Amino acid sequence: MTRILGIETSCDETAAAVVDDGVHVRSNVVASQFDLHAKYGGVVPEIASRAHIERLDAVVREALSAAGCGRDEVEAVAVTCAPGLVGSLLIGVTGAKTLAWAWGKPLVGVHHIEAHALSPALGAEFPPWPAAALIASGGHTSLYHVRDPDQIELLGATTDDAAGEAFDKVATILGLPYPGGPQIDRLARQGDPKRYDFPRTWLGRDSLDFSFSGIKTAVMYEVHGHGRTSGGLERLSPQDLADLAASFQEAVVEVLVRKTLLAAERIGVRSVVTGGGVAANSRLRQAMQEACQSRGYAFRPAPMPYCIDNAAMIAAVGYYKLRRGELAGLDLDARPH
Numbered sequence: 001m002t003r004i005l006g007i008e009t010s011c012d013e014t015a016a017a018v019v020d021d022g023v024h025v026r027s028n029v030v031a032s033q034f035d036l037h038a039k040y041g042g043v044v045p046e047i048a049s050r051a052h053i054e055r056l057d058a059v060v061r062e063a064l065s066a067a068g069c070g071r072d073e074v075e076a077v078a079v080t081c082a083p084g085l086v087g088s089l090l091i092g093v094t095g096a097k098t099l100a101w102a103w104g105k106p107l108v109g110v111h112h113i114e115a116h117a118l119s120p121a122l123g124a125e126f127p128p129w130p131a132a133a134l135i136a137s138g139g140h141t142s143l144y145h146v147r148d149p150d151q152i153e154l155l156g157a158t159t160d161d162a163a164g165e166a167f168d169k170v171a172t173i174l175g176l177p178y179p180g181g182p183q184i185d186r187l188a189r190q191g192d193p194k195r196y197d198f199p200r201t202w203l204g205r206d207s208l209d210f211s212f213s214g215i216k217t218a219v220m221y222e223v224h225g226h227g228r229t230s231g232g233l234e235r236l237s238p239q240d241l242a243d244l245a246a247s248f249q250e251a252v253v254e255v256l257v258r259k260t261l262l263a264a265e266r267i268g269v270r271s272v273v274t275g276g277g278v279a280a281n282s283r284l285r286q287a288m289q290e291a292c293q294s295r296g297y298a299f300r301p302a303p304m305p306y307c308i309d310n311a312a313m314i315a316a317v318g319y320y321k322l323r324r325g326e327l328a329g330l331d332l333d334a335r336p337h
Ligand code: KG4
Pocket: 011, 136, 137, 138, 139, 140, 163, 164, 165, 167, 168, 179, 180, 181, 182, 185, 276, 277, 278, 279, 280, 281, 282, 307, 308, 309
């Protein structure tokens, strides 16, 4: 059994987790900074870095104690080193280096999106690989061919906004608080998804790339009037807002589902997985489940706690990289892009 301590601080979540053999989660501690950034309508990098400094030590201690394990049982320390906010990444990387050095353990640098791609396997009874993986978060929307945890190939990605970014921006247009994804998810349950016909951007029939900037503009014009960016919100009833949220969500979900199934068909796999913050969306989970079922694909969404940013997925990638001998030195750097 190989036990890894994972550390994640790439954006606004300070997280640490202990995971055995890349699958069995012994502890998963996430200190969200959501309250610190909400009043600014988005993540403020300086505030995020400072909060990581203040919380990282306690979060790591809690992860170890919740797992009932001491430092001697940890085989390696894995940390997100890319991509993300550079100041935030540096806190995690520096903390992980310090622990690895002080404990005399190997250090592993992990790519955050690769970790989201493996997150559907956390806690799974059977590995879902090979699979087509849709990873949709606030910063990324990508399709991968995960042959196995050691072979991950990019198939397509967004050419402009990420899906989560579109959710957050449309939430702002609708006057909802940050982060907007969960707000739209909730509001859309009371809305009519067919009332507004928002554009689905396909980028060509066979494309596995995404574009979500057009739909954001379409929602803005629907709310404020064509070519306008303000002044229209007051005219809308609560039902209008719910219908706008539901129609927007339906358009995004339709694109995400159709392209993911296209990817699965193209690479010839029978399994579909989803990860990233947007994979927490209840309509996406339902629509992907239905589409997979009707075509005979197995569907494994990342369990809810592993959709949003967490360190269990970092420890999982850390396990496979340790096994491959891909270790980092104490010169490991944070790479924001
Ligand atoms: O993966 P994540 O926690 O952080 C990044 O790596 O970006 O994803 C955060 C994103 C935000 O844009 C948030 O609005 C979105 O995921 N999100 C959702 C839902 N929960 C979080 N989007 C749609 N529906 C949700 N239920």
